[in-house]
Amino acid sequence: MGLEDEIDEIEEEIANTPYNKSTEAHIGRLKSKLAEKKEKLEKQQSGSGGGGGYSVQKHGDATVALVGFPSVGKSSLLNSLTNAESETGSYEFTTLDVNPGMLEHRGANIQLLDVPGLIEGAASGRGDGQQVLAVVRNADLIVFVLSVFEIEQYDRLQEELYDINIRVDEEPPRVTVRPKIKDGIKITSSTDQDLNEETISDVLRDQGYVNADLNLQENVDIDRLIDGLMDNREYIPSITCVNKVDLIEPDYKQQVDELLRERGLDPEGEVTFISAEAERGLEALKDRIWENLGLIRVYMDKPGRGIDWEEPLVIEAGSTVGEAIGKLGGEMEERFRFARVSGPSATHDEQQVGTDHVLEDEDVLKLILRR
Ligand SMILES: Nc1nc2c(ncn2[C@@H]2O[C@H](COP(=O)(O)OP(=O)(O)OP(=O)(O)O)[C@@H](O)[C@H]2O)c(=O)[nH]1
Structure with missing residues (x-):
């Protein structure tokens, strides 16, 4: 039986098994097996299709x-x-x-x-x-x-x-797993879990973890648990x-x-x-x-040239002055002394700030550099 048939078969079994407390562990294992087979198939296909390691060049902001x-x-x-x-x-x-x-x-x-x-x-x-x-x-x-x-x-x-x-x-599951050398599987959780420990441990073992610390920061279902263990989502x-x-x-x-x-x-x-x-x-x-x-625009106030309203620096919301400078690159980072910010994030015009100041959309940023 080929991988694709095996996947079909497991999917069918999952669809035909009613979900309740007594079948939870079984479904957990099926879903876990399914995730593993799908990953294998994906690897096979990317290998044979010549798409392995392919990445798409990003342009623009x-x-x-x-x-x-x-x-x-x-x-x-x-x-x-x-x-x-x-x-x-x-x-x-x-x-x-x-x-x-x-x-x-x-x-x-x-x-x-x-x-x-x-x-x-x-x-x-x-x-x-x-x-x-x-x-x-x-x-x-x-x-x-x-x-x-x-x-x-x-x-x-x-x-x-x-x-x-x-x-x-969806937000990424708040699940962290740390493999270790001995002592089996230990689960810690900051919230109540609907899944029982046995199901969670089974899923972990199916994913190849023998000794590991698992920390759950949300009430996971089986799918979210598996997603949290996989790094290809x-x-x-x-x-x-x-x-x-x-x-x-x-x-x-x-x-x-x-x-x-x-x-x-x-x-x-x-x-x-x-x-x-x-x-x-x-x-x-x-x-x-x-x-x-989730982007913001920051207008740069350039020495001798005034504020560039045409081409703002476009960066992720929540970015700091330091991150903005990082995007501008090289020299700016080395010569940075402090910045002056006007606009939504500033308490007053030309507020003096350091690299950890968090910027907001439509701020005006002036960098004061060392000579
Ligand atoms: N009336 C009307 N027709 C539209 C509109 N948008 C697209 N069409 C028509 O719908 C048909 C399909 O449009 P495309 O833009 O080629 O659709 P597509 O999603 O790119 O299709 P593929 O290239 O096959 O993937 C064309 O005949 C368009 O002229 C619209 O807003 N109103």
Whole structure:
């Protein structure tokens, strides 16, 4: 029996076993075995497909992957969101079925990737699947693109990404495991656990741990426990947009809202309704992309040149002055004496701060350097 058949068989058994206290340990072991087999399969495929060690070069301040079924309007969206003049020639996707574009918004350069082959090919390991996967796994944000007529596709998109070890809108499990030389498995936990210790130890042993300290900082279920033990999971936030709204009658909108709600999506707050073709809702979508990337803009006040309002330094929210300088590189770091900050993070204009001061969006930063 091939690996894929074994995986199918285990999945079927899990689906057919009702979950309760008496089957919990058994299901734990099945899921653990499943994770192990899937990992093996993934390794095999990346080896034979030539995608091993492949990494995608990042451009710009952040990378966003558009994920959706064929014909929902991903390429139309990419074209209407990105500057047609932006240099696309320098991208290194020659062997890949990926269309890149650069979105310039609020001073940030955001790389958008349309990944047409993802849903058909990737999860099943066909074609350039592994490489396409690498593209999505590298993204800072996933934008699900749905057609207003096919909201149900959202379910498949979620499943496919889950299958390729992408955890959408989940925080990494707060699970740490430290292998040791002897003394078996010890579990410590800062919260109550629904799983019993025996199940947890079984899962650990199935993952190859004989002697280890496991610390749990959240109440894990079996899936989260396994995820926490594996280092090949990516945790990526997402937003959803619904395209082709120019084609529906106003009455139909209620039905669409209902279908979204059934999937846990709030049509008012969480979903952006757009028309890539009629260019509707695109500004709102850009804003939402920006907001969900967790970036801030810092305007540099340069000696003799004043404040550069055009090209802010774009860095992760929560960054310190030290991290901002790190991004500017070399000389700045060595010659740094102190900084002056004006704007949201400052108590007053030109507040004198050191490297550990935490910056906020739209701060103005002046670096005072040694000569
Ligand atoms: N009316 C309308 N048609 C749209 C809209 N967006 C895309 N389309 C049309 O839908 C069809 C598919 O659009 P594409 O942008 O090629 O879709 P895609 O998701 O990139 O599809 P693949 O390239 O197959 O992955 C094209 O005929 C578009 O003209 C829209 O907002 N409104």
